[in-house]
Amino acid sequence: MRIDLPASIAPSIAPLRGFIHRAHRVHPMISTCQTSTTARIVMPMTKAFAIGSSRFNFQAAKQRSRLLKAMRSWFDSHGYLEVDTPLLSPDLIPEPTIHTFATTFSHEFLGSREFYLVPSPEVFMKKLLAAGSGSIYQFSHCFRNNEQIGSHHNPEFTMLEYYTLDADEQDSMALTEELLAATAPKNCPDHLLPPFRKMSMAAACHAYAGIDLEKNQDVRDLRRAALRLGLSLPEEPESWEDTFNRIFLTFVEPSLPQDKPLVLDKYPIQIECLAAEDETGPWRKRWEMYAGGVELANCYDEMRDAQKIRAYYRKEYAKLSTERSQNGAVIPDADLSFADIFTKDFPRCSGVAMGMDRLLMLQTGITSLKGVILFPFPAMLGDG
Amino acid sequence: MIKAGQIEKGTALLIKGQPFVCIEREFVNPGKGSAFVRLKLKSPSTGQTLSETMKTQDNAEDIVVRDNDCQYLFNDGENFHFMLTETYEQIEVPMASFPDYQYIMKDGDTYRCTFWEEQILDIQIPSKVVFTVAEAEEAVKGDTVQGATKYVTTETGLKVRVPIFIKLGEKIRVNTETKEYLERVNN
Numbered sequence: 112m113r114i115d116l117p118a119s120i121a122p123s124i125a126p127l128r129g130f131i132h133r134a135h136r137v138h139p140m141i142s143t144c145q146t147s148t149t150a151r152i153v154m155p156m157t158k159a160f161a162i163g164s165s166r167f168n169f170q171a172a173k174q175r176s177r178l179l180k181a182m183r184s185w186f187d188s189h190g191y192l193e194v195d196t197p198l199l200s201p202d203l204i205p206e207p208t209i210h211t212f213a214t215t216f217s218h219e220f221l222g223s224r225e226f227y228l229v230p231s232p233e234v235f236m237k238k239l240l241a242a243g244s245g246s247i248y249q250f251s252h253c254f255r256n257n258e259q260i261g262s263h264h265n266p267e268f269t270m271l272e273y274y275t276l277d278a279d280e281q282d283s284m285a286l287t288e289e290l291l292a293a294t295a296p297k298n299c300p301d302h303l304l305p306p307f308r309k310m311s312m313a314a315a316c317h318a319y320a321g322i323d324l325e326k327n328q329d330v331r332d333l334r335r336a337a338l339r340l341g342l343s344l345p346e347e348p349e350s351w352e353d354t355f356n357r358i359f360l361t362f363v364e365p366s367l368p369q370d371k372p373l374v375l376d377k378y379p380i381q382i383e384c385l386a387a388e389d390e391t392g393p394w395r396k397r398w399e400m401y402a403g404g405v406e407l408a409n410c411y412d413e414m415r416d417a418q419k420i421r422a423y424y425r426k427e428y429a430k431l432s433t434e435r436s437q438n439g440a441v442i443p444d445a446d447l448s449f450a451d452i453f454t455k456d457f458p459r460c461s462g463v464a465m466g467m468d469r470l471l472m473l474q475t476g477i478t479s480l481k482g483v484i485l486f487p488f489p490a491m492l493g494d495g
Numbered sequence: 496m497i498k499a500g501q502i503e504k505g506t507a508l509l510i511k512g513q514p515f516v517c518i519e520r521e522f523v524n525p526g527k528g529s530a531f532v533r534l535k536l537k538s539p540s541t542g543q544t545l546s547e548t549m550k551t552q553d554n555a556e557d558i559v560v561r562d563n564d565c566q567y568l569f570n571d572g573e574n575f576h577f578m579l580t581e582t583y584e585q586i587e588v589p590m591a592s593f594p595d596y597q598y599i600m601k602d603g604d605t606y607r608c609t610f611w612e613e614q615i616l617d618i619q620i621p622s623k624v625v626f627t628v629a630e631a632e633e634a635v636k637g638d639t640v641q642g643a644t645k646y647v648t649t650e651t652g653l654k655v656r657v658p659i660f661i662k663l664g665e666k667i668r669v670n671t672e673t674k675e676y677l678e679r680v681n682n
Contacts, residue, residue: 259522361548
């Protein structure tokens with residue numbers, strides 16, 4: 112980076128000289144020089160911005176542009192409204208497993224307030240649904256802090272979120288099949304194309320881990336089942352969800368068929384979220400879609416019961432606050448009045464969140480998100 | 496003790512009393528759930544692999560290891576034979592623990608080895624190594640198609656796909672992780 116200053120303020124760089132002299136020892140490229148007309152401070156470019164243009168995958172950028180256009184066209188022709196909601200929010204849904212990027216709004220007269228980068232646009236979009244927006248969709252940048260950075264994770268990522276009125280999660284499944292079929296690139300690998308394979312979570316756990324979820328509703332039973340499978344569990348008690356996830360991640364997820372996109376539905380009721388409960392058993396009306404072994408989309412038949420949403424907020428906020436008070440992580444504000452939007456007029460709807468970077472990665476046959484994000488996080492950290 | 500989230504490729508752990516080395520590590524957040532780490536671990540003594548899934552906050556028992564320089568002597572088809580450069584003591588390592596290494600390590604070369612007690616847990620191979628081409632197909636005369644490649648075999652028996660101009664006896668630099676040709680090395 113080079114900063115040229117007009118001669119009129121050139122003397123003002125004099126106080127910087129001591130600092131620059133010290134910095135020069137650390138980084139010999141930092142220097143200053145002064146002429147009669149200009150003063151110049153030259154600093155080394157950071158690694159992130161020193162990237163040569165050859166590092167950018169413009170082919171993937173073109174694919175992204177094509178995919179966004181195709182999806183917008185599909186949604187527009189199906190009567191959805193594209194919305195654009197804030198990335199900075201004064202409050203978030205309490206989700207103990209999702210860490211937050213926090214920043215501060217500061218104003219000379221209005222004081223200051225903590226704001227958060229959204230981990231998803233869900234709160235804002237549901238407020239629009241409550242206000243009568245009709246079916247809506249959005250491509251939103253989302254932020255999740257403290258997540259590891261790897262081939263399938265980037266702390267900032269692009270999410271497609273769409274809500275369909277008068278639909279449940281099964282309708283969303285059919286719509287998502289239609290969306291992916293209509294917007295796939297010409298040479299899209301067959302394993303990413305519909306029809307989807309469908310399997311309930313109970314069937315998957317039975318097939319790949321030999322566990323009957325209905326008979327293991329109690330955490331102690333599930334723990335015994337996990338130990339029988341040879342898993343190492345911590346000595347202190349843990350939640351049903353954590354033990355379930357150990358089983359799922361060790362035995363089920365790696366075994367899921369990959370010849371077609373796979374939808375796992377009827378999620379265990381113990382996994383708290385804002386999906387409606389299923390009347391047929393201890394499940395929630397939620398599905399997750401896997402493609403090429405990668406988790407690609409998450410869908411709920413949206414919970415509309417204000418009392419249950421309030422209870423969820425209280426319970427999860429208490430859990431989040433307790434956990435984060437211990438480790439000093441950001442505790443984002445939660446707005447309990449969010450539940451008030453779920454009146455009898457709140458429309459029945461189903462929402463899907465899909466990871467656009469991951470979809471693009473799979474469609475292009477690239478093995479890492481680094482290949483489809485122009486400025487991936489590792490490069491900005493200076494090690495990618 | 497370390498947190499499972501701190502485990503990296505090469506971290507040595509004690510699992511049920513046996514030493515294992517992490518050979519693959521993948522972080523996963525299932526459906527907005529807690530952060531987990533999926534590990535593939537390998538026993539250096541038996542070559543047995545093990546899959547473990549841990550919460551990133553779980554405690555894991557890491558073991559204290561030390562690094563020593565060892566000269567690679569030869570392999571007998573079952574074991575690699577090394578000699579500690581400091582003490583001249585000889586050590587055997589099952590080849591099954593390090594598949595592929597027989598095609599990468601050169602007799603007489605010195606490698607940094609990670610020890611736990613008297614056992615070699617890891618052999619550190621440089622990411623780029625220069626090999627000599629020991630066998631090469633002849634380039635077809637007049638074949639000047641850009642990007643044409645052929646296979647050659649190095650003095651260690653490693654098969655590498657190289658540009659067609661590489662000849663017998665020449666030196667090539669290879670990426671030891673991907674086994675890919677990088678460049679020709681001029682003497």
